[in-house]
Amino acid sequence: xxxxxxxxxxxxxxxxxxxxxxxxxxxxxxxxxxxxxxxxxxxxxxxxxxxxxxxxxxxxxxxxxxxxxxxxxxxxxxxxxxxxxxxxxxxxxxxxxxxxxxxxxxxxxxxxxxxxxxxxxxxxxxxxxxxxxxxxxxxxxxxxxxxxxxxxxxxxxxxxxxxxxxxxxxxxxxxxxxxxxxxxxxxxxxxxxxxxxxxxxxxxxxxxxxxxxxxxxxxxxxxxxxxxxxxxxxxxxxxxxxxxxxxxxxxxxxxxxxxxxxxxxxxxxxxxxxxxxxxxxxxxxxxxxxxxxxxxxxxxxxxxxxxxxxxxxxxxx
Numbered sequence: 001x002x003x004x005x006x007x008x009x010x011x012x013x014x015x016x017x018x019x020x021x022x023x024x025x026x027x028x029x030x031x032x033x034x035x036x037x038x039x040x041x042x043x044x045x046x047x048x049x050x051x052x053x054x055x056x057x058x059x060x061x062x063x064x065x066x067x068x069x070x071x072x073x074x075x076x077x078x079x080x081x082x083x084x085x086x087x088x089x090x091x092x093x094x095x096x097x098x099x100x101x102x103x104x105x106x107x108x109x110x111x112x113x114x115x116x117x118x119x120x121x122x123x124x125x126x127x128x129x130x131x132x133x134x135x136x137x138x139x140x141x142x143x144x145x146x147x148x149x150x151x152x153x154x155x156x157x158x159x160x161x162x163x164x165x166x167x168x169x170x171x172x173x174x175x176x177x178x179x180x181x182x183x184x185x186x187x188x189x190x191x192x193x194x195x196x197x198x199x200x201x202x203x204x205x206x207x208x209x210x211x212x213x214x215x216x217x218x219x220x221x222x223x224x225x226x227x228x229x230x231x232x233x234x235x236x237x238x239x240x241x242x243x244x245x246x247x248x249x250x251x252x253x254x255x256x257x258x259x260x261x262x263x264x265x266x267x268x269x270x271x272x273x274x275x276x277x278x279x280x281x282x283x284x285x286x287x288x289x290x291x292x293x294x295x296x297x298x299x300x301x302x303x304x305x306x307x308x309x310x311x312x313x314x315x316x317x
Contacts, residue, residue, distance in 0.1 A: 144205060146203075146204070146205035147200070147205040147206055147209075149205075150200045150203060150205055150206075151164050151200065152164055154193070154196045154197065154200060157196060158192065158193045158196070161177055161190070161193050162193055177189065177190045177193075178190045178241070178245070178285060179241060179244075179283075181220075181283075182222060182224065182227040182231070182237070184230075184231070184237065184240040184241045184243070184244045185244065186244050186245060186248050191248060194245070194248050194249060194252065195252045197249070197287070198248075198249045198252035198253055198254050199252070199253075201249070201254050201258070201289075202253050202254065206289065207292075208291060208292050209289040209290065209291060209292060210258045210259070210260070210289070210290055210291075210292055210293075211246075211249065211254065211258055211259045211260070211287060211288070211289060211290075212259075212260045212261075212262065212287070212288040212290055213242045213245050213246050213249075213259065213260070213261045213262070213285060213286070213287050213288075214242060214261075214262045214263070214264065214285070214286045214287075214288065215237075215238035215239055215240070215241040215242035215245075215261070215262070215263040215264070215284075215285050216238055216263075216264050216265070216266070216268055216269075216270075216282055216283065216284050216285070216286070217234040217237050217238045217241075217265055217266050217282065217283055218234075218266055218269070218273050218278075218279035218280075218282040218283050219234075219266045219269075219273040219279070219282075220234075220279060221234070222234065222237065233265065234265040234266045235263060235264075235265035235267075236263075237263075237265070238263035238264055238265045238266075239261065239262070239263025240263070241263070241285055242261035242262060242263050242285060243261050245261075245285050245287070246259050246261050266282070269282045270282060270284075
C-alpha cells in the first residue's frame, strides 16, 4: 500500500471550495436583491399611501377653494348688480334734479317778469293818482266815432249827472250820486245813467272794450257797528262799492267776463281830505274802458296797458 502523504491527504478540494464560496456569494447577492426589492416594495407601499392621503387632502382643499371661489364670484355678481342698480338710481336722481333746476330757472324768470309788471303797474297807478281832481280822461287815443257819439248822447240825456268833453275825450259823473255814506247800495237815482252806460258797453261801438271798476273812499273811518259788520275797513267798502256797480251793469246786460273790479280804500285820493268837499270827491267809483284782452293781463297784475286804455268815468257817492 503506497505511502500516504499527509498534506495530500488533508489538502482541501479547491474546486469544490470555490464552487461553495461562489454559491454563497450568489445567495448573498440574491438575498440583497430580494431585500432591496422588499425594501423598495415597502417604500413604494409607504410612499403610495402617503401620496394618496396628500392627494385626498389636496382634493378637499381644492374643492373648498372652488366652493369659496364660486361664493366670491356670486358675491361679485351681486355687488355688480347692486352697483348697476345704484347707478340707475343715481342717473334717475340726476335727471330729476336737472328737471327741478330747469323748473326753478323757469319760475325765477316768470317771477322776474311778474316783478317787472308790478313795477310798471305801480308806476301807472302813481301817474293816475297825480291826475288833476275831476279831470278823468276818456280817450287817449280818441274814442272811435260811434262810441264818441253814443257818450255825447248819454251826457245829453243826464245833464245834471254826466258831463262829456268830446275834444278831450272824458266823461265824468258828478259827486254824491251813487251811494249814501258808509253804504254799498247803489241809489235808484243813479241807475238810469248806469243803464245807459251798459247799453253803450253792449253796443257794437264798444265791442273792442272791457270795463274796469275801481272803488275809492275818503279817510273818514267807519264807526257804526252795523257798518263795521259789513265793511270792516274803508278798503272793504271801496271794493264792495265796485262790486255793487258791477252787479248793476251786469243786471243791465254787461257780460261778467268783460267786467273787472278793484278797491283802493282811502289810499288814492284826488282831493284834500281836510275838507268835506275834498272828501266828497275822494268817495268815488271810477270806470275805465280798456282795450279788449287787458283784463286777462290784469289777472296777474294791473297791466301797464291801463295807461293807454280808455278811462271812462268818475262816479261820486
